[in-house]
Amino acid sequence: MIAECKICPHHCRLNEGQIGFCRARINREGHIICENYGKLTAIALDPIEKKPLYRFHPRSTILSVGSYGCNLSCAFCQNSDISTADGRSISTHHISCEELVAKALELKDRGNIGIAYTYNEPLISYEFVRDCAELARKRGLKNVAVTNGYICEEPLIRLLPLIDAMNIDLKGFTEGFYRKLHGDLETVKQTIRLAAGVCHVEVTTLIIPGENDSEKEIDNLSAWLSGINPEIPLHITRFFPRWKMQDRAATEIKTVYRLASVARRNLKYVYEGNC
Secondary structure: OOEEOOOOOOOOEEOOOOEOOOOOEEEEOOEEEEOOOOEEOEEEEEEHHHOOOOOOOOOOEEEEEEOOOOOOOOOOOOOHHHHOOOOOOOOOEEOOHHHHHHHHHHHHHHOEEEEEEOOOOHHHHHHHHHHHHHHHHHOOOEEEEEEOOOOOHHHHHHHHHHOOEEEEEOOOOOHHHHHHOOOOHHHHHHHHHHHHOOOEEEEEEEEOOOOOOOHHHHHHHHHHHHHHOOOOOEEEEEOOOOOOOOOOOOOOHHHHHHHHHHHOOOOOOEEEEOO
């Protein structure tokens, strides 16, 4: 029986046993389920600033977990070893929601405020994030999602009441650029709009030479964010050669600082990253 996944705009229509574009969701007996439920590829206690979240409980730490897979296809991916993997190509460690929350609680004496769903694209593991977030919220922990924002509106609205903060990648500000990633700009913009009305939101834009590094694009991007809230923090970060763009030079530091100055025309909080 063919089933349609309704988590992201790809709306993958999958035959029995078939895995979707994201490599993490599968048709089992006519139902789309999260195949990577509880399967971790990474777990670490990170500074909250590493997410990056600079204006949400600064100087705290957060237990950060990731799995595998992603629903975009970025040639410049900075974490391709897990984002392009599937359940057969990478080793994982299984953890239950109860075990993860217990681990987070154990780390409170080290400044831990909760759980961050991060490293790969967490929202393709929608059910796991939802279930963990519900339990974490009941135990007084914060929930943070570090996401590309490529999610359908209905599941996002169901999840947002459980999320305390998001860092959302706004990878560029043209539809043409997003088409290269097999995504669309309007979906990500809607995610930012909806999330900013419910939880703390910070936005990250990775600057790739020759792709999204014009002053006009950053001015348009930051002006649009300002229209939602001029106090949304924007992180302008530096690209390093990775994945399918290893022939491209790293972003010059002076470019990051120049574009951050452009963004400050519109936004109160702009930060330069990886400089």
